[in-house]
Amino acid sequence: MLANGFKIDVIASMNDFSENAEPRPTPAVTQAWIGLMRAQRRVLSAIEADFKKAGLPPLGWYDVLWELVQAADGKLRPFEIESRTLLAQYNLSRLIDRLEREGLVRREAFDADGRGRWVVITDKGRAMRARMWQVYSSSIEAHVGAKLSADDAQQLASLLTKLR
C-alpha cells in the first residue's frame, strides 16, 4: 500500500507510455493515498490493541451493533447493515453468526419477504455496544483527537468526505 515510488514511476510512465497515457496521479495525490493507508492502519491497530487489552471483541462488531441501535426497534435486514457498513455480504453473514452465538443479536423471520431476515439486537447486545463505546471513544481521542487541532479534525473529516 505504500508507494513512495511516484517520482521514478511517474517519470517512467511519462517516458515510456506517453502515447496512450492513462492519467497518473500527482505526487500530492499519491502521498495522500499512502498517508491514508498508513494512518488508517496505524490507528486501527492501536484501537484494536486497546480493545483486546480491555477483553473486548473485534472492532467490527461495534459497527453492526451500532447500526442496530440506531435503527427503529433495534432491527435491520442484513442487506441494510451491509450497505451501511460496507461489509461484504458473505462476511456479514458470518459476522452475524458470531454475534448471534454470543447472544448479542438474534435472527428473526421477515414475513413480508420469504428471502429476508431481521437481525435484532438483544439487551446483551446493547450493553456490549455501550461497553465497547467506552473503550472506543477514549481510544479515538487518544489516537486521533490528541494529534489534531479542532480545525485539523474538521478539515480532515471534510476532505475525507470527498473521497466517496
Place this chain on the structure above:
Amino acid sequence: MLANGFKIDVIASMNDFSENAEPRPTPAVTQAWIGLMRAQRRVLSAIEADFKKAGLPPLGWYDVLWELVQAADGKLRPFEIESRTLLAQYNLSRLIDRLEREGLVRREAFDADGRGRWVVITDKGRAMRARMWQVYSSSIEAHVGAKLSADDAQQLASLLTKLR
C-alpha cells in the same frame, strides 16, 4: 468501524462517567476517524478490484516489492521490510513465502548474523512491480486524484501525516 454514535454516546458519557472521565473525542474527531475508515476501505477495495481485473496479485505484494526496489542492491532484511510496511512479522514471513514461490524474490543467507536473512528482489520481481504500478497509479488517480483538487490533496496528505 463506523461510529456515528458520538451524539448520544458523548452525552451519555458526560452524564454517567463525568467523575473519573477519560477524554472523549469531539464530533469532528469522531467524524474524521469514521471518514478515515470509510475512505480507506472504499478506495482500497476499488483498487483491489482493479488489480484483480488486471490479473495482478494483491496490493500488499506491491509494498514489499517497492521497498526492495528502493533499497540498495534490491535487498532488505525481513525486519526492515516489516518496519517500513507496518506488516506483522508472521504476516510478512508468509508473504515472503508467496513472493518467493512466484519467483519475485529470493531469500539469501545473511552472513554477518546467523539469525538474519536477505530478501532479494529478482528481475521478475522488478518487472512485476513495474507492471503493478501501471495499474496502481491509474487506479490511485481514478479513485483519489479525480476526487480532490490539487490543494485538497496537499492538505489531506499533510493532515494525515499528523496521525503518526
Place this chain on the structure above:
DNA sequence: TTAAAGTAGATGCATTTACATGTATGTATG
C-alpha cells in the same frame, strides 16, 4: 566460560476472510 536473556525469523493451529456457488424466494415477460 557459560548460563540467562534477547532477537530474527519460521510455523502449528484456530479464526477469519475471499470467492464461488447454492438454496430459496421474488419479479418480470411473453
Place this chain on the structure above:
DNA sequence: CATACATACATGTAAATGCATCTACTTTAA
C-alpha cells in the same frame, strides 16, 4: 401461467491472518 432472471442470504472450500510458540542464533553479564 411458465419460464427466465434477479434478489436475499447461507455455506463449502481455499487462502490469509492472528496468536502463541519454536528454533536458531547473539548478546549480556556473572
